[in-house]
Amino acid sequence: MPFGKTRENCAIAMNNEYHDADRVEKPVPDFPTAVVRDDRIGLLNKSNWLFLALTAACLGFALYLGYTSTVPDGELITVHFADGHGLKAEDALRFRGITIGQVEEIRLRDDLAGVDVDVRLRPDGEAVAREGSVFWVERPQLSLSRMSGLETVVGAKYLGVIPGPADAPQSSEFAGQENPPRLRQSSDVSVLVRFKDGSGIESGDAVKFRGVIVGEVSDVRLDENFQFVEVRAQLVDRAKVLAQTGTVFWVERPKVNFRDGIRGLETLVGGKYLALMPNPSDGLAQTEFEGAEKPPTNWQDWTPFSRIGDAWSKDEKNPADAMSGEGEEVNDRPARRVLGRIRETIEALDDAVN
Amino acid sequence: MSGFKACHCCGLVHRMPTLGIGKVAVCSRCDTPIHRQRAAGKSTLPTAAAALGAFILFWPAILLPILDIERLGHHHESSIVTGTIQLISEGSWFVGFVVLLFSIIFPLLKIMMLLELSVLGLFHRKHRAVTYRLMESAGKWSMMDVLLLAFLVMLIKVGSLVQFQVGPAIFAFVLCVAMSMLASLMFDPHAIWEDA
Known part of the structure; x- marks a missing residue:
């Protein structure tokens, strides 16, 4: 074994050096020769290219990482708000409960008139950057009729969005809404109602028809001449067909009346709402209305005298369409005539009583 | 490659044999590689x-x-x-x-x-x-x-x-x-x- 041999060799070397010092010629000490083997990691040693490739791979990976994390891949949009509401960079933009973007920067406007929020959209959320999209800062809302955004009391604020119509053109500048909308659906129709008196209605209040929320008040303001209160409301889903000529809007508020009894008591606690009664006959699509100061009489007995919705596009599936589609044409003309006569009679009686 | 090299593990001095490509010289006492010959x-x-x-x-x-x-x-x-x-x-x-x-x-x-x-x-x-x-x-x-x-x-x-x-x-x-x-x-x- 090499071990024993080596020790022998060493002993010889030492002998040569120290004990045979009296000899005349000094021979070179006899060192052992190193053992030659096959290099087990020979592959690494043989190829220079392997190492250069390794370095190149490192460089490539570093560049890739640098590129993907510094060059943003989504679109940048700007939303203008009057108030930042504690929003800060890195807060999320959420749609349908998931994050589709991130606030990149918040700047105060040069004229101090508001803040500009830059939002970097994720590639899959870029579709919300179209005209008509509504943005708001989600924050706690607590009132008798409404409680929302409670997760933002402790947690981070976030931006919410309702995308505009699907065929709207792309846009990158938006005006944010100050209040979170109550109805988280995209609106099809926006109507403008002019009232002599605002009666305390405010943005965020509901639009109800037969006690069901069909829309939302999005804006309340005085007109240019301080002559009217302009109430802008969004109607959603099928309710958009209610925006037609002859539809009456009024602000529902508590009222004690001998004829109708006590009504609108729920608005004492639940807040005011905008009520509407559609035109009983076919009307044309319309988006501007004069608001009524008091509710029309017997409005709850209202029956459609013809199929409503014809004024608006036909793509909306309503039950009447489905029925006629199956070939069972409902011939309700006589019934309508009878109802119309009854209604006229009632109105005549009303007049007589008054 | 001729000359002498000490094993950097146990310190024993070795005479270096001529190495072919892909060969490694190891210490005769402790088996530590002392020198390896690369191609180029x-x-x-x-x-x-x-x-x-x-x-x-x-x-x-x-x-x-x-x-x-x-x-x-x-x-x-x-x-x-x-x-x-x-x-x-x-x-x-x-x-x-x-x-x-x-x-x-x-x-x-x-x-x-x-x-x-x-x-x-x-x-x-x-x-x-x-x-x-x-x-x-x-x-x-x-x-x-x-x-x-x-x-x-x-x-x-x-x-x-x-x-x-x-x-x-x-x-x-x-x-x-x-x-x-x-x-x-x-x-x-x-x-x-x-x-x-």
Whole structure:
């Protein structure tokens, strides 16, 4: 074994050096020769290219990482708000409960008139950057009729969005809404109602028809001449067909009346709402209305005298369409005539009583 | 290759036989490889390549976000550098400087010295010994791998309290640690005086 041999060799070397010092010629000490083997990691040693490739791979990976994390891949949009509401960079933009973007920067406007929020959209959320999209800062809302955004009391604020119509053109500048909308659906129709008196209605209040929320008040303001209160409301889903000529809007508020009894008591606690009664006959699509100061009489007995919705596009599936589609044409003309006569009679009686 | 070489493990001096390509001379007493014959090029090339790779990966590893912590909806992204700066600015001087020294400065120093020894050769030959000794001692204190371990421990321990995701820098960091280890593993001190 090499071990024993080596020790022998060493002993010889030492002998040569120290004990045979009296000899005349000094021979070179006899060192052992190193053992030659096959290099087990020979592959690494043989190829220079392997190492250069390794370095190149490192460089490539570093560049890739640098590129993907510094060059943003989504679109940048700007939303203008009057108030930042504690929003800060890195807060999320959420749609349908998931994050589709991130606030990149918040700047105060040069004229101090508001803040500009830059939002970097994720590639899959870029579709919300179209005209008509509504943005708001989600924050706690607590009132008798409404409680929302409670997760933002402790947690981070976030931006919410309702995308505009699907065929709207792309846009990158938006005006944010100050209040979170109550109805988280995209609106099809926006109507403008002019009232002599605002009666305390405010943005965020509901639009109800037969006690069901069909829309939302999005804006309340005085007109240019301080002559009217302009109430802008969004109607959603099928309710958009209610925006037609002859539809009456009024602000529902508590009222004690001998004829109708006590009504609108729920608005004492639940807040005011905008009520509407559609035109009983076919009307044309319309988006501007004069608001009524008091509710029309017997409005709850209202029956459609013809199929409503014809004024608006036909793509909306309503039950009447489905029925006629199956070939069972409902011939309700006589019934309508009878109802119309009854209604006229009632109105005549009303007049007589008054 | 003739001449004598001492085994750097047990110190026994050997006569060097002529080596063919892909052969390695090992110590006759303790089996430690003393000298290996490469096909072509400087014998420092593997070290140089690995050290260069580590040097390239070092920058994304410390500059890009390594952790994305989310607590109660608040996002916080931090890289090693910003995290260290934050530690120091928040008054944790000791911890901040420990991280700065042992996770940023020493590893960088080690990688750069390996590069200098294996490929650059900026210093005079007689200073190389100093550089080598400095590299050896700096290498002992470069603790990127320890930091990596700390991250792993944190992932397991704090994972249930806050939500967090690792950022892109973690991959660069792991690779950088591996490359710098590879470089120092393959570094042959004899090669310093081989040429010139």
